[in-house]
Amino acid sequence: MRQAGRYLPEYRKLRSGVSFLEMCRDVERAVAATLQPIDLLGVEAAILFSDIFVPVTGMGVELDFRPGPVVAHPVRSLDAIRALRVPDPVESVPYVFEILRRLREELASREIPLLGFAGAPFTLAAYLVEGSGSKSFSVMKRMLYSEPRLLSELLELLTEMTVGYLRAQVDAGAEAVQLFDTWAGLLDREAYRRFVLPTHESIAKRLDRPEAPLVLYVNDGAHVLDLMVESGADMLSIDWRCEMGEAARLAGRRASLQGNLDPCALAAPPDEIERRVRAIAAAARPARGHVLNLGHGCLPDTPVEGVRAFVAAAKRLGEPS
Numbered sequence: 001m002r003q004a005g006r007y008l009p010e011y012r013k014l015r016s017g018v019s020f021l022e023m024c025r026d027v028e029r030a031v032a033a034t035l036q037p038i039d040l041l042g043v044e045a046a047i048l049f050s051d052i053f054v055p056v057t058g059m060g061v062e063l064d065f066r067p068g069p070v071v072a073h074p075v076r077s078l079d080a081i082r083a084l085r086v087p088d089p090v091e092s093v094p095y096v097f098e099i100l101r102r103l104r105e106e107l108a109s110r111e112i113p114l115l116g117f118a119g120a121p122f123t124l125a126a127y128l129v130e131g132s133g134s135k136s137f138s139v140m141k142r143m144l145y146s147e148p149r150l151l152s153e154l155l156e157l158l159t160e161m162t163v164g165y166l167r168a169q170v171d172a173g174a175e176a177v178q179l180f181d182t183w184a185g186l187l188d189r190e191a192y193r194r195f196v197l198p199t200h201e202s203i204a205k206r207l208d209r210p211e212a213p214l215v216l217y218v219n220d221g222a223h224v225l226d227l228m229v230e231s232g233a234d235m236l237s238i239d240w241r242c243e244m245g246e247a248a249r250l251a252g253r254r255a256s257l258q259g260n261l262d263p264c265a266l267a268a269p270p271d272e273i274e275r276r277v278r279a280i281a282a283a284a285r286p287a288r289g290h291v292l293n294l295g296h297g298c299l300p301d302t303p304v305e306g307v308r309a310f311v312a313a314a315k316r317l318g319e320p321s
Contacts, residue, residue, distance in 0.1 A: 003037035004049050006300040007307070010036055020065040021057075024050050030099045031106065038112060041304075042311050045113045046103060048169070050096060052119025052180055053127070055165045058092025059084045061128065074131035076143065081153055086160045089168045097172035104173030115215075116174030118166050120181035121158035121199040125151065137186060144191060151195065159199045163206045170212040178215040178237065179203060185220030192224045200231035209234055215258060219296060226250050239295035240265075244283035248290075256289030263294050266306030270313075273306065277313040292317070 004011050014032055015023055023029050033049040053069045060083065062072035075081055090097060103114050127133070129140040129151075143151050166177045184196045196218075204214055216233035218224065222242045229236065229251050236255050238247050240262035247257055265276055277292065284290035292314045298307060 003041075003043055003047050003298070004033040005298055007298050007302040007304060008036060008040065009304075010040060020051070020067065021054075024054055025095050027095055027098050027102065030095075031102050034099070034103055035106065038107075038110075041307055042315075045115055046107055047115045047178075048096075048100060048103070048117060048174070050099070050117070052117070052124065052182075054096060055087075055089055055093055055118065055161060056124060056128070058087035058089065059161060068133040069127050070132045071128055074139075075125075075128040075154065076139070078150060078153070081150065081157065084157055086157060086164065089161075089165045097168060100169060100172035100174055113175045114173055115176050115178060116166065116169035116172075116212075117178040117180060118162050118169075120179045120184065120196075120203075120216075121155045121162055122196045123181050123183045124158050124162075125154050126183045126186075128154070137183060141186070144187075144195065148195075155195060155199055159202050162199075163203055166203070166207055166214075170208065174212055176213045176215060177207070178217060179233070181216070181218045181221075184218050185224070187224075189224055189227065192227055196224075197227050197230060200228075200233065204232035217258075229254055235289070235291070237293065241295075244280055245286070248284055248287035251287060253288050256291070257284055257287045258291040258293050260293070260295040261310065263296050263299050263302060266294075266298070266302050266310055268306070270305075270309040273309045274313040274316070277310065278317070281317050 006012055011033060014029055030049045034046050037043045038046055053063060057063065064070050100116065107114055126137045126140045129143055130137050169177055181196065184192060187196065200216060207214055213234035215235040215237050216228055216231055217237035218228055219239055220241060221228060225242060225247055233255060235258055236251060237258040238260045240260050242260060244260055251257060261276055261280060265273065281292060
């Protein structure tokens with residue numbers, strides 16, 4: 001969950017003088033950024049440094065980051081959707097896979113797993129239709145209600161792109177992949193079931209999951225947690241709005257869990273962070289499996305010492321309290 005980032009002074013130094021997209025395309029910098037949390041914080045898995053919009057650039061979309069994605073020509077018509085192409089990811093964004101290969105070589109001797117990721121179709125569609133980030137994504141939601149077939153066609157295209165992109169990440173060395181649906185929590189259950197769940201199911205069915213498990217994250221998704229279970233994902237990553245014990249009950253033996261400390265809690269004193277870590281772990285004990293993590297990414301103003309306290313508390317879980 002966004003391990004590298006502006007909260008780390010070392011990351012800010014590494015990023016100095018380049019744009020965010022340039023950083024994602026720079027193999028040396030991206031490898032270094034991915035490894036920083038391993039070396040500086042002691043986390044136990046490496047997450048590819050990239051962005052969910054990186055593969056979308058290969059579809060013929062012109063965008064910039066200011067600081068979030070801004071689409072030059074929002075996709076709001078049938079002609080605009082059909083002008084998009086589903087690229088061969090290895091040809092359109094080759095640097096992503098070179099970064100993964102380099103990381104696999106770096107991490108093999110350390111026995112640290114490498115995770116890849118992608119944006120989920122609905123979240124990508126939200127940005128493409130809206131043109132930028134939004135609190136409500138009202139333009140996209142109007143399309144959902146007024147032109148549902150148009151949105152469905154865009155989602156089908158993005159699902160195809162996402163499957164190819166994640167498969168290529170696994171081929172390049174990713175040992176698990178995570179699907180981020182940051183904005184699907186804006187929808188009610190009926191809309192989620194109609195527009196979002198089929199994309200998750202399709203991606204889960206079409207990936208070689210014995211080789212690389214699939215993790216599904218839906219931000220603000222407590223009200224659709226049971227539908228997330230239906231997706232077929234191997235692990236559900238949940239935010240702090242979900243009660244971990246209830247998530248364990250709903251997932252049963254069908255999916256493992258990841259999460260779910262509020263990133264803002266990293267500003268608490270170390271003993272409070274430890275208390276919260278132990279409470280999350282205890283609530284998750286009935287789950288099939290549990291990876292302790294945050295419920296969303298580290299914020300730019302996150303205290304580094306808070307992250308270190310979180311990691312240390314996680315590693316002490318096997319010790320007597």
